[in-house]
Structure formats: C-alpha cells, structure tokens
Amino acid sequence: MKRPIWTLIMAGLLLLCSACAAKAGPLTLPAADDVTEVRLEYEGESVVRTGPGWIEMLLEDMAAAEPTRKATVQDVPDKEDMASVHFVLEDGSEQTVFVYPEKNKWYIESPYEGVYETDQLLWVMVTDLSE
Numbered sequence: 001m002k003r004p005i006w007t008l009i010m011a012g013l014l015l016l017c018s019a020c021a022a023k024a025g026p027l028t029l030p031a032a033d034d035v036t037e038v039r040l041e042y043e044g045e046s047v048v049r050t051g052p053g054w055i056e057m058l059l060e061d062m063a064a065a066e067p068t069r070k071a072t073v074q075d076v077p078d079k080e081d082m083a084s085v086h087f088v089l090e091d092g093s094e095q096t097v098f099v100y101p102e103k104n105k106w107y108i109e110s111p112y113e114g115v116y117e118t119d120q121l122l123w124v125m126v127t128d129l130s131e
Contacts, residue, residue: 024067024114030087030095032056039086040126047129058085058125062097065108065116077109083126099126 038049038058049055082100089095098109099122106123108116 023069024072024116026067027062027065027097027108027110027116028113029059029062030089032059034089034091035059035087036090037088039084039088040129041084041086042082042127042129045129058122061122061125062108062116062118065118065122068107068115068117070107070115072109072111072113072115075111077111083123085126099123 032052032055035055036050038055040047040049049058077098077100079098079100079102082098085097085099087095087097096111098111099118100107100109101123106118106120108118108122110116
C-alpha cells in the first residue's frame with residue numbers, strides 16, 4: 001500500500017515541477033543603429049531590407065514579444081512553416097531569429113535563448129518578401 005502512495009506523491013511533484021518551468025529571459029536583440037541590413041528568408045526566397053525606419057519598426061515589434069516556457073534546443077527550429085530573420089551588424093556579424101506559426105499563435109525563437117509569443121502582424125512583416 002505504501003508503494004502506490006509514494007508513486008502518486010512523486011508523480012504529483014514531477015507534475016508540479018514541470019508546470020513551474022522558468023520562462024525565457026528577455027529577447028536579446030541588436031540596437032537598430034548597429035544593424036546595417038535585415039535578410040528575410042521564407043519559402044526558399046529571400047529579400048534584404050536596409051531602410052532604417054523599417055528595421056527600427058521590426059525591432060520594436062520583436063521587443064514586444066512575450067517570453068514563454070517553451071524550450072529551444074537546436075540551432076534551427078524543426079518547423080515546416082518558418083521565416084528566418086538575419087540581422088547583419090556593422091561589425092559584419094549576424095544574429096538570426098526564426099518566426100513561425102503554431103496552433104493559431106505566432107512565435108519568435110532565438111536558438112538556445114528562448115521562445116517568445118508575438119502577433120500575426122510580425123509574421124506578415126517577415127513573410128512579405130515583395131519589394
């Protein structure tokens with residue numbers, strides 16, 4: 001009789017611990033002044049945006065994303081419908097994040113940093129590759 005009780009207690013503790021997983025920290029984004037261009041990739045096509053106003057608006061929208069408890073465990077998310085956003089910085093380095101929909105919600109994933117919930121407007125912004 002003691003064994004089933006301990007099993008239930010352990011299962012309850014495990015459930016409690018998994019529900020208390022920490023949210024991601026704030027999304028780390030480059031400063032708009034440090035970004036020389038943004039390269040967007042979606043469905044095998046890409047476009048480069050260099051307008052300072054557009055870059056600033058994109059960064060502001062991304063900064064408004066809310067941290068989630070979802071885990072990020074790989075370099076590139078394993079999602080079929082996904083856009084890549086590459087920030088090219090003045091020093092020549094790049095910072096990449098990924099934007100994707102999942103179950104009528106939209107997410108930004110910064111590899112090994114966190115997953116953040118965003119809105120459909122950001123999704124449209126990064127998947128509209130028209131010039």
